[in-house]
Amino acid sequence: KDKGRDCMSTKDEVLKYLQNHQQYVSGEELSEQLLVSRTAIWKNINTLRSSGYEIESVTNRGYRLVFSPNTISPEIILSGLKTKAMGKNVFCFDSIDSTNAQAKRQALAGASNGSLFIAEQQTGGKGRLGRVWASPSGTGLWFSVLLRPDSLPVQVTNITLLAGLAVCLSIRKLTKAPAMIKWPNDIVIGGKKVCGILTEMAAEIDRIEYVVVGIGINVNTENFPEELSVKATSLRVECGKPVARVELLQEILSEFERILSDYTDRPEAIFAEYKTLCVSLNRTVGFVRNKEPLTATAVDISPAGELVVRCGNGSLISINSGEVTV
Numbered sequence: 618k619d620k621g622r623d624c625m626s627t628k629d630e631v632l633k634y635l636q637n638h639q640q641y642v643s644g645e646e647l648s649e650q651l652l653v654s655r656t657a658i659w660k661n662i663n664t665l666r667s668s669g670y671e672i673e674s675v676t677n678r679g680y681r682l683v684f685s686p687n688t689i690s691p692e693i694i695l696s697g698l699k700t701k702a703m704g705k706n707v708f709c710f711d712s713i714d715s716t717n718a719q720a721k722r723q724a725l726a727g728a729s730n731g732s733l734f735i736a737e738q739q740t741g742g743k744g745r746l747g748r749v750w751a752s753p754s755g756t757g758l759w760f761s762v763l764l765r766p767d768s769l770p771v772q773v774t775n776i777t778l779l780a781g782l783a784v785c786l787s788i789r790k791l792t793k794a795p796a797m798i799k800w801p802n803d804i805v806i807g808g809k810k811v812c813g814i815l816t817e818m819a820a821e822i823d824r825i826e827y828v829v830v831g832i833g834i835n836v837n838t839e840n841f842p843e844e845l846s847v848k849a850t851s852l853r854v855e856c857g858k859p860v861a862r863v864e865l866l867q868e869i870l871s872e873f874e875r876i877l878s879d880y881t882d883r884p885e886a887i888f889a890e891y892k893t894l895c896v897s898l899n900r901t902v903g904f905v906r907n908k909e910p911l912t913a914t915a916v917d918i919s920p921a922g923e924l925v926v927r928c929g930n931g932s933l934i935s936i937n938s939g940e941v942t943v
């Protein structure tokens with residue numbers, strides 16, 4: 618069943634300890650702190666080395682972590698993950714059709730609330746409105762979080778906005794890039810899209826079975842195909858240097874968990890935070906209503922997560938789906 622739960626092994630604990638200390642740590646200290654034998658420490662150091670970690674060992678000083686590989690694995694994700702539940706059950710794939718599709722399959726097989734599905738590459742990445750989401754290997758973060766309704770304090774429509782807020786805040790915190798949210802949940806930098814979110818759910822008339830929040834971030838992409846480069850960018854392009862994918866992922870999971878929980882107690886405060894980062898507000902936006910293209914000024918976000926716009930004749934209308942252009 619949920620294999621992810623067994624992932625915090627001695628190896629992960631050794632890794633975490635070395636990561637937290639950044640200097641020489643003796644085998645004795647590791648053995649005392651982690652309550653395992655010196656031989657077990659030595660074996661686990663070697664296992665870490667064989668999965669690409671460079672760990673220096675100096676007589677009388679001990680071990681020091683020199684280099685962590687740029688790979689995504691359960692142990693790397695779990696070491697340093699500060700959440701209560703989100704991402705604690707993690708399923709990593711080298712290549713998969715779509716992490717959203719995989720999350721849905723495993724949801725049916727009983728995967729727990731907060732399970733994380735992440736892939737180096739997606740061969741059938743899905744975007745909103747039936748579009749394709751390019752998900753090449755190695756440079757992006759393509760992942761889905763499974764949420765179970767019992768633990769959902771929020772209306773489903775707003776979950777997707779809250780996920781956007783979590784990504785936007787995390788990017789700003791870790792990269793200082795001036796990321797903004799384009800309603801409902803594209804993350805843009807300087808008008809170009811860096812992240813998209815696709816939320817899917819399975820529900821009966823009166824009961825939600827599960828919600829899958831799929832997040833795609835162009836992290837270290839250096840070049841985009843011409844047709845994409847006018848509207849897409851990456852964190853690397855915007856920051857001029859590579860960004861650590863796993864740290865960003867960990868930050869997003871923490872922020873998303875915090876925001877979902879804060880939202881129960883103080884939805885207004887979370888909405889206020891969303892609004893300060895929403896680039897669509899106070900702008901003229903284009904949208905389609907009854908098949909007719911219209912423009913109006915975006916003035917607010919309603920408590921239900923809709924974009925409230927003021928039309929030329931002064932009337933207010935709420936938009937709850939479809940394409941909005943800033």
Ligand code: BTN
Nearest residue numbers: 715742743744745813814831833
């Ligand atoms: C959009 O159109 O803006 C939404 C893009 C969502 C892409 C992510 S990548 C991880 C997850 N798996 C998918 O197939 N899609 C989402």
